[in-house]
Amino acid sequence: xxxxxxxxxxWVGGLDGLVRLxxxxxxxxxxxxxxxxxxxxxxxxxxxxxxxxxPAIGITAAMGAxxxxxxxADEVRDSLLNRLDTVCDYLATSRPTAVNLFWALxxxxxxxxxxxxxxxxxIKQGLLDEAKRIRDEDAAMSRAIGAHGQFLIKxxxxxxxxxxxxxLATAELGTALAPMYVAHEAGREFRVFADETRPLLQGxxxxxxxxxxxxxDVTLLCDGMAAALMREGRIDLVIxxxxxxxxxxxxxxxxxxxxxxxxxxxxGVPFYVAAPTSTFDLDTPTGAAIPIEQRDPEEIRRGFGPAxxxxxxxxxxxxxxxxxxxLIRGIITDKGVIEPVSVETVAAAxxxxxx
Amino acid sequence: xxxxxxxxxxWVGGLDGLVRLxxxxxxxxxxxxxxxxxxxxxxxxxxxxxxxxxPAIGITAAMGAxxxxxxxADEVRDSLLNRLDTVCDYLATSRPTAVNLFWALxxxxxxxxxxxxxxxxxIKQGLLDEAKRIRDEDAAMSRAIGAHGQFLIKxxxxxxxxxxxxxLATAELGTALAPMYVAHEAGREFRVFADETRPLLQGxxxxxxxxxxxxxDVTLLCDGMAAALMREGRIDLVIxxxxxxxxxxxxxxxxxxxxxxxxxxxxGVPFYVAAPTSTFDLDTPTGAAIPIEQRDPEEIRRGFGPAxxxxxxxxxxxxxxxxxxxLIRGIITDKGVIEPVSVETVAAAxxxxxx
Numbered sequence: 001x002x003x004x005x006x007x008x009x010x011w012v013g014g015l016d017g018l019v020r021l022x023x024x025x026x027x028x029x030x031x032x033x034x035x036x037x038x039x040x041x042x043x044x045x046x047x048x049x050x051x052x053x054x055p056a057i058g059i060t061a062a063m064g065a066x067x068x069x070x071x072x073a074d075e076v077r078d079s080l081l082n083r084l085d086t087v088c089d090y091l092a093t094s095r096p097t098a099v100n101l102f103w104a105l106x107x108x109x110x111x112x113x114x115x116x117x118x119x120x121x122x123i124k125q126g127l128l129d130e131a132k133r134i135r136d137e138d139a140a141m142s143r144a145i146g147a148h149g150q151f152l153i154k155x156x157x158x159x160x161x162x163x164x165x166x167x168l169a170t171a172e173l174g175t176a177l178a179p180m181y182v183a184h185e186a187g188r189e190f191r192v193f194a195d196e197t198r199p200l201l202q203g204x205x206x207x208x209x210x211x212x213x214x215x216x217d218v219t220l221l222c223d224g225m226a227a228a229l230m231r232e233g234r235i236d237l238v239i240x241x242x243x244x245x246x247x248x249x250x251x252x253x254x255x256x257x258x259x260x261x262x263x264x265x266x267x268g269v270p271f272y273v274a275a276p277t278s279t280f281d282l283d284t285p286t287g288a289a290i291p292i293e294q295r296d297p298e299e300i301r302r303g304f305g306p307a308x309x310x311x312x313x314x315x316x317x318x319x320x321x322x323x324x325x326x327l328i329r330g331i332i333t334d335k336g337v338i339e340p341v342s343v344e345t346v347a348a349a350x351x352x353x354x355x
Numbered sequence: 356x357x358x359x360x361x362x363x364x365x366w367v368g369g370l371d372g373l374v375r376l377x378x379x380x381x382x383x384x385x386x387x388x389x390x391x392x393x394x395x396x397x398x399x400x401x402x403x404x405x406x407x408x409x410p411a412i413g414i415t416a417a418m419g420a421x422x423x424x425x426x427x428a429d430e431v432r433d434s435l436l437n438r439l440d441t442v443c444d445y446l447a448t449s450r451p452t453a454v455n456l457f458w459a460l461x462x463x464x465x466x467x468x469x470x471x472x473x474x475x476x477x478i479k480q481g482l483l484d485e486a487k488r489i490r491d492e493d494a495a496m497s498r499a500i501g502a503h504g505q506f507l508i509k510x511x512x513x514x515x516x517x518x519x520x521x522x523l524a525t526a527e528l529g530t531a532l533a534p535m536y537v538a539h540e541a542g543r544e545f546r547v548f549a550d551e552t553r554p555l556l557q558g559x560x561x562x563x564x565x566x567x568x569x570x571x572d573v574t575l576l577c578d579g580m581a582a583a584l585m586r587e588g589r590i591d592l593v594i595x596x597x598x599x600x601x602x603x604x605x606x607x608x609x610x611x612x613x614x615x616x617x618x619x620x621x622x623g624v625p626f627y628v629a630a631p632t633s634t635f636d637l638d639t640p641t642g643a644a645i646p647i648e649q650r651d652p653e654e655i656r657r658g659f660g661p662a663x664x665x666x667x668x669x670x671x672x673x674x675x676x677x678x679x680x681x682l683i684r685g686i687i688t689d690k691g692v693i694e695p696v697s698v699e700t701v702a703a704a705x706x707x708x709x710x
Contacts, residue, residue: 028665162579193671196655196664198553198577204655204664212665220655220664221671222553223579224517224611228676231613256579258586262621263614300551300559300575304659309551309559309575310383310567316548316576321583 005167005174005181005214006031008056009135011063015070015128019063023050024168028209039068039087046094046101053169054243055138058104061091062131065108070124080120084112084127097293104134135171141276142173144334149179149239149274150186152332157190157236160226160264163197163254164206165241165274167214175274176241177211179332184216192218193235195226197256199299199317223256230267238264239332242275249325249341250287251275258321261328270329277333277353280346287322295319360522360529360536360569361386363411364490366418370425370483374418378405379523383564394423394442401449401456408524409598410493413459416446417486420463425479435475439467439482452648459489490526496631497528499689504534504594504629505541507687512545512591515581515619518552518609519561520596520629522569530629531596532566534687539571547573548590550581552611554654554672578611585622593619594687597630604680604696605642606630613676616683625684632688632708635701642677650674 012020019036025048026032034050036042042064045051051060068087072080088105095101111130115123153159159180166174173181180192192211197203204220211218221229229235238260244252251257251273264271284290297315301307309315330339331346335353338345364376374391380403381387389405391397397419400406406415423442427435443460450456466485470478508514514535521529528536535547547566552558559575566573576584584590593615599607606612606628619626639645652670656662664670685694686701690708693700 029662195579196553198551198579201663204668208668209665212668217669219669219671220652222611222655223577224550224553224614225671225673225676227614227617228610228673229671231676255583256577259579259582259614259618262582263617266617266621297575300577304661304663306660307384308556308659310564313559313563313567314572314574316574316580316584318580318583321580321586 005172005210007172008053008168009051009060009063009171011128011132011135015125019060019067021045021051021060022168024052024206025050028205036064036067039064039091042067043091043094046091053164054098054100055170056168057095057098058100059131059135059138059171061094061101062104062108062134064091065105066124066128066131069127072120075120077120077123080123081112084109107134138171139173141334142170142175142178145175145274145276145332146173146178146182148334148337149272149332150182152237152239152272153179153183153188153190154236155188155190158193158234159190160193160195160229160235160238160260161207162195162203162240162257162260164202166207166210168206168210175276176239177207178274179239180211180216181214184214190217192216193226193229194218194220195223195256195260196220197254198223199295199303201304202254223259226260227263230263230269235267235269238269238271239274242273242279243320244284244290245273245275245280245331245346246284246286246290247282247346248286248343249328249331249338249346251323251328252287252290252320253323255318255321258323261323265327271327272330272332273328274332277335277350280350282347282350287324290322292321293319360527360565362527363408363523364406364415364418364526366483366487366490370480374415374422376400376406376415377523379407379561380405383560391419391422394419394446397422398446398449401446408519409453409455410525411523412450412453413455414486414490414493414526416449416456417459417463417489419446420460421479421483421486424482427475430475432475432478435478436467439464462489493526494528496689497525497530497533500530500629500631500687501528501533501537503689503692504627504687505537507592507594507627508534508538508543508545509591510543510545513548513589514545515548515550515584515590515593515615516562517550517558517595517612517615519557521562521565523561523565530631531594532562533629534594535566535571536569539569545572547571548581548584549573549575550578550611550615551575552609553578554650554658556658557609578614581615582618585618585624590622590624593624593626594629597628597634598675599639599645600628600630600635600686601639601641601645602637602701603641603698604683604686604693604701606678606683607642607645607675608678610673610676613678616678620682626682627685627687628683629687632690632705635705637702637705642679645677647676648674
């Protein structure tokens with residue numbers, strides 16, 4: 001029985017090693033790895049969504065930057081730094097709206113420039129160490145969310161989640177799924193219910209796959225079925241991830257999350273969000289200030305191959321929705337659980353996290 | 356501009372004519388008709404869901420019974436009646452749980468036996484007339500629901516519906532969609548939002564198709580998006596169909612209907628059900644007494660063709676859910692609108708319908 005989640009991205013070997021990614025486009029029917037030995041393979045893997053999830057993209061890009069400089073022959077330090085900039089600029093074009101991608105690449109550039117006393121070989125090794133630190137910090141973040149959130153999951157609990165905020169989106173345990181992995185490690189028996197999450201089915205393709213592979217009892221359902229399940233009394237709590245959290249605790253997350261929060265409230269089921277403190281954006285006062293991207297209607301009209309709708313029918317296809325703070329029982333962060341959720345409790349948590 | 360809905364089933368010509376069905380398995384990409392000249396073609400069309408929706412199945416079966424006896428050569432009356440029984444028994448095996456199928460076939464058998472003075476030729480013509488009456492009564496029922504419900508739809512309204520309770524499921528205008536067709540005929544401009552309705556996508560495949568073909572402004576969305584749409588203030592009312600209505604007004608309908616009712620309540624959006632009085636089952640005291648069929652998990656795991664979930668993952672896949680009466684603003688029937696919905700108002704409406 002496999003009991004640990006899969007690793008979405010890992011560096012294998014030393015500086016002459018490779019980056020191994022799960023090709024998430026092949027899931028859930030095949031577990032195929034992509035072995036990346038150069039920046040170009042990394043760029044395409046990010047571009048074609050073989051790796052997705054903000055933290056996993058950031059880690060992959062940082063490791064891709066290492067691949068782009070390690071064979072740089074010139075022993076002049078500035079030549080290496082120029083090469084690093086070129087590689088990072090290129091990698092940044094793979095997913096133009098991915099904040100973690102830019103953040104990780106900037107961190108790699110800045111780090112190299114801090115190694116003012118080092119020669120080229122040392123900088124190359126230092127960049128690999130930094131990329132691994134980005135990965136390890138992310139893993140520690142997941143582990144901390146898991147540790148803080150696991151106590152919400154009792155023996156016999158039914159836990160509903162939406163989309164995939166799991167191992168596949170991060171270095172190790174995910175965000176929303178981290179409390180489940182940690183509770184599972186602790187030997188508790190519970191059942192996860194995974195919304196399939198239309199239109200892109202991250203719940204059925206990814207969450208159901210990674211949880212069942214880790215030996216966690218998971219049941220898949222269509223998004224419209226969650227209310228009936230709650231009415232049957234089978235859901236004790238909901239945990240979802242977050243894409244951005246406003247200063248008042250409003251949460252932007254995958255479309256459908258707000259629907260789950262509304263039906264959870266109607267059934268007296270506590271609704272939790274799990275996210276690292278880096279997801280909070282105190283410059284955004286409320287959810288109303290978060291722009292909502294509209295996606296391609298083809299994601300609805302021909303979601304998975306054949307057309308399932310009239311070819312030209314208009315579609316409402318937002319990528320995200322906003323769940324207001326008053327529907328959220330608590331936010332599980334790497335620094336602890338914010339509960340209740342308000343401007344004051346969020347501000348206090350962020351002050352304490354900064355210290 | 357086509358402004359009338361398509362006919363799911365019609366008898367073309369005289370007694371030597373044929374039954375023309377829309378092959379609903381080909382929608383929404385192709386409008387293909389099946390021309391049925393014998394009972395066997397009808398049986399297969401029902402079996403393989405080329406025709407679906409309880410009223411449409413009943414009408415099709417009644418017409419199929421006519422096809423099965425019209426060429427019966429024996430001029431002896433009892434021989435024809437025996438032949439009719441054989442044909443009806445056969446047709447009844449096409450969809451073993453379809454109540455309207457049995458009802459329509461029984462009505463045809465009983466009708467033939469009332470023609471005690473008639474010869475074989477007259478009985479054959481009488482059966483065709485009776486099958487057409489079943490169809491016409493269904494069309495009149497839709498028209499009456501449309502007439503009673505149309506006033507709920509104002510110029511500029513946003514109307515949400517779930518699944519397909521439309522022309523394709525009945526003889527002409529449907530149940531939930533009938534008020535929309537009648538309001539459209541009256542020249543009012545409004546927008547329909549159609550839930551795609553996982554797992555079987557009746558909303559995207561059928562509702563979006565028939566409404567757009569009729570020139571009604573329709574926008575498709577995934578089931579989990581309806582709450583976000585309501586929060587944006589774009590939905591003024593919801594109208595869905597019903598599979599069975601209990602004596603207290605609880606409504607069993609396509610899975611996902613209850614979810615819509617809960618989020619409508621949370622947003623102060625009135626939730627209406629449209630159904631003929633024949634859908635009420637006064638022997639069922641409340642929704643708790645309605646058995647809920649569980650469907651094949653493959654409908655979730657490979658609902659779009661290719662596998663989109665791990666092959667063996669457990670699924671929660673009820674065919675229906677129950678919406679409690681307290682979430683229902685009113686029930687639009689062919690005899691008028693029941694509002695508010697309670698044991699007393701349902702009983703009063705049924706008494707008045709019986710008179």
